[in-house]
Amino acid sequence: MRTTTIEFDDVVDDRFGGKAWGLAELTRLGHSVPTGFVVTGVSQSSLPDEVTERFARMQGPVAVRSSATGEDGAEHSFAGQYDTVLGVVTPEDFAAAVGRCAVSAGSDRATAYGGADPVEMHVVVQRMVDARAAGVVFTADPTTGRRDLLVIDAIAGLGEALVDGSAVSDHLVLTSDGTQAVRDVGEIPVLSDDEVAQIRAGALQAAAHWGRPMDLEWAVDQAGRLWWLQARPVTTLPGDLNEMDTPVTGATDVYTRCNIGEMMPGAFCPLTASVSGHAIDYAMQMTQVVARAQPRYETPWRQVGYFYGHMFLNMTEGTGLSSGILGNSLEQFSMSICGRVVDELEPKPPKPFADKLVNTVRLTSHALSAGPAIRRLGQQIAAYPIPTGRDAEEILRQLESGVELYCHVTLVHVRSSSRAAVGANVLESYLVRQAVKDGRDESEGQAEAARLMAGASDVESALMVEELHQVVRKVAADDTATGWFLAEAPAQVLTRLRSEPGPGGVALREFLIRHGHRGYRELCMRDPAWAQDAEGLGSMMQAMVQSARDSTGEQPPRRRVDVPASRTVRLLARLAQGGARGREETKSKMASMAHRLKLGYHHLGEVLAASGRLPDADLVFFFDRAELRRVVGDADVAELVHRARQRREALAFQQALEFDDVSVGRPAPILSRAPGTITDDEILGRPASRGIAEGVVRVAKSIQDARDVQRGEILVAPVTDVGWTPYFTVIAALVTDIGSSVSHGAVVAREYGLPCVVNTLVATQVLKTGDRVRVDGDRGLVTRLESN
Template structure:
């Protein structure tokens, strides 16, 4: 085998180190029998031999390693110096001879396409087309050598350098091969995606087509026709106006030509060829086992495949439903839980075990809570086959996230879904058995039960469950402990559903009734939103108050507050003991940690660092409270909120008595009393789960420490890249795989998953369902979301991605991707809230209403569209966010 040149038939998918991504794919396609124009690859060995002739590249690599993504001017300057240097170097004689020999065998009279093929492009996880250069219609030996040299130099274009920086590739470890391929001069060319790159629909082939060479529309010079094929039928044609095209010149190179007017709106590719091309694309996808982005050309009745690379922008589909013959709908668990970031396998495994539906045994992992892209998706398809559920579920989902509700509604209204909606005979009975006791308790709560003790009852249940779980897991080690954790997790949620869910559900229904009846009886409900203020028993609100108390203790000791500005986790308590007042403050801090130390932002992910593990994470919240809130003001505000709610309730009831009757007033008073009694326990179920997550985490990490000591794990936190079953098998010494190798792969997957943006709703075919948004007139420079807490304010935007890094000033408007209880400390400083996800009953909405600040949620892309420091108007009554001025 020639170390400098490889023919396509000598290359396959494993030839990446020698032929780069593009070359390896072309060799693979050639050997699989697909119609690829013949050619050869100038190997990465040739590039290395070329670079080794330079005495300056070592210094250039040092300069490259010092670059950062924000140093664009330096990137541009260093890249240009390297390219100019490489273009000045002669090609080594041995390399030149090998290229010339291969070229002569292919034919010296023909034209060639010369393309760079880097080892860091066209990869399954990092497909970045066009990093380097392409030269078309290359004629003659000297032009060929010049094109090869320019391809080598193009490894250091600005975009290629930035790509490697962004994706963590070492500049020294990326090499470039050069593809030399007989030139095809197609009548029509384009790009084919074997899945719709916009909607994600895996059964839709999407084809872009235009006259001449494909570079015309790849470069954006002209628009291309769009054809879509599904199930062997053309389902969409969008004919573009094509005034120009690129063609080859007889003497080499290309030119842009104007097209005759009759071709401008002419369909570029005949219908029969569209269908033939779609079939060919699906065959290539089947060969690779992954959706493909394919460059193609057509001329003289022949289709040619010029390149194929994986589509890496599609959100993955759960394996469990990918091959379903029926239309299935899935919605995001993370959007529901206010945590849309990727999670590691242990977190996914635990939640699938906790989830009470779709399981053979309590300790099994759910078949309707499915992992994809490091997130979880709920598959409610089977229960949506029941008509009453189809009516009720979208309404319930509206309270969680309007986008989810509308996406699910879009699927279930489709004719295909309606035709397939035949529930299993036993499903209605199963659903009835689960729902009936909850419904009975809700009715009793609303109609006749004394609900005044709901908070105390739920608190007692919570403490009993946590104590029982601690007792169950105490003194057990090894695989037995992990199996007990699995059993403990598997039984928890159903108890929460039956014993606690009726209380917050009663509160939701009561509040809905209050809204509807006041609107019907009074014609407006302006006071209703005040009923949400200062609900008693809400563990998250109590945590916020406790944090305020902690801040008031810290402010008594100036040296403590100064220390908190510089404290570090590893020495946090030792350093605290060294400052005046530190020991006194530590007593209050440890008391807070005993109650809330298991919480943190993103707390549903068991691998997240808890406040007790990172006390420094609380420092910003404590300092922010000291800076923005007067001593004791948090308690006064809470008491003021309670009084405001009581006064609002009195006014509503009195007005109904005056306008309607005593009976109407008594019914309204009943609903308000139930709402105020039970809505405070809304956060109890999650608090119980988080306390159990902390308990399970401690046990899992203790087992991980033993595995790390034995060298099975590199370090204990690697355990989060395993599932519960895998961890038990490893502890039992019956795990067949190389643990470190598996964890290494999972780590790479996790990094990749972090770059993905999860959809709210998708089908089993990968189609992302966005739903039809509500329509209303909104001002210019405004964003529309879901109104969840009434009121209108103006203020300065503070975009916060990490609450530990937040620096809110009094009156700022908090702009966040989502919030959970770990974000609660920021609500004391914010005068309004805007979130990308959420609904009426999600965490941020509930806390905003309790604090009496306007809130708009479900604002797509809020953290991207809104800039830090912009002046905004937040209308929490209509759900409108308006930019009033640019950054301060």
């Protein structure tokens, strides 16, 4: 291309590079852009007279910036890969600056970033802004992937110190309504609130014009005027983190991660939401229908929400039960879900006594009569055939039939859980009233209830851990087996042990027959169960074998519970224990049905990948069920596949998000958490299993982190589901951010006599691995003794 000059008004596309086009578009938007022009097709040769003459008309120092083809585009930014020269005044310096930009097209850093393919270099020449402040603004957060945030970084003076990292900037994060959610500024802020508002408005206008999140550079001159220096798309974002969100039922509805966060921890793929999320919402809605809190099952979701890839319970929709039945209040409802009174909840109008009586009878009968339905589940699940054919349409029909059965299984589990909650709540309420009556603290009544709950025999999750520990003991008893078991990679040792003819191999095969459908995040359609997760189960067993080899004695026996003297308490304890046993049984059945579906969907993915409909089998988990019908049947699925790939990329960003336990309206991730429940190194939660233990903290925010746990450590986790419980044979105590006395972690902790404190809200934020703490399971108190 011939070297000449082009005015910004004449730049209509990106043929002269993304930087030139971005400035031209900003000018057309009406944004203030410093006067300038484009020099096309530059090289190291001398500049034509027309270019030098155009420079002479600029009258003052200019900035010379590269604008290469492909730079600042939708796919690649090339930020900082090509040269920029500031403060150019003389024609000689101008020619040198243009030549320097031309040379940078072939620099090592640019080649390493964009490859060896040649690029055509153009340069943008603009009058320098006498900047009082300068910086960048992103209309989406490039770090978290959130498109509902706007990020501003600002420094005093020229912006180059921000770009090259030589200066510390003021950092602002704004929510969609302009609120400064994060304000990390110096003693004297670089920007006024009015200037922040101007930058926000201009950036959002640019993003709306381009139709995508933008990265813009700006400067404020000495007179306070805002200038725009550059505009380019943000190239590092994943797919929209909110693309698959369910509608918010009401602007003031209260959502929570409590309870459902134990069953569904972390972020989940869209297929899991469309299968497990749908089943949970169906079961909870049908419970509302039984209690006449709503007339019929409705779509879209009412009881469950799916936001940023995470599952939430809609507590406002759930208050229909507390206002419509006898012996239940808003406070009791919120305590049963969140372990605390949720002040944000507004009660619904109370119903007449006669209606409450009828509703109470209906709901109680629905819960207490679940026994026959529970007993039929095993046969019903076993009768469902896991798809194995090669006809994708037939596989999908079989899976849709399986989802219907899954909804039924989940409803039975909710009935069983309701029965368990009735027993646990009545027992705790009675003992708390007795404690207060005797002049004792409420926490003593709560601790006594937790102690009595430990008396349940044959609890599924506790038996499962015992059986796995039997496998571990058989391996640890054989020095030869222990040697290779600890030396080889986790997946290899599990595969080898499964084929061993000795006692350890036999015990493992029997364990997997009974419990192979269980695992971490077992209701996720994408995450493997233990039977398929050789890496995960192998790592867990290696930690257990090492612990067993290091221990000096036998595993402590399960805690014996003294029989209470009061006949009333004995009766209530038996009711609560039976409920806990039934709840764990139906949770296992629910996991079993989920396991069959995940195997079926994985098979569907393999069939679709083999036929060329999908690029790989794993992508099947990033469609919802309605989209899968299109993937199977439509002629052109390229756009669907592209969106699914973006969702898969977004999942890692969603997984990193954390939420408050309760949100009003659409839940929003936490930007910064101020620990509000810690005073003088004390964290108060809820007692879930009695006893006191001291030890070193191991913070594990994921099951992968837990693989590093050492014998005698205090495990601190956001939440624990059944996949964590085998580690309970290694640790000395358990502390969680959320949970209740009937959560899976609490149930197993009680069976093994582990002190346990749940619902601390902040333990994983406040405590660090290596801290030394005392866990008081009687009072629900965690005290930091030494900081790491």
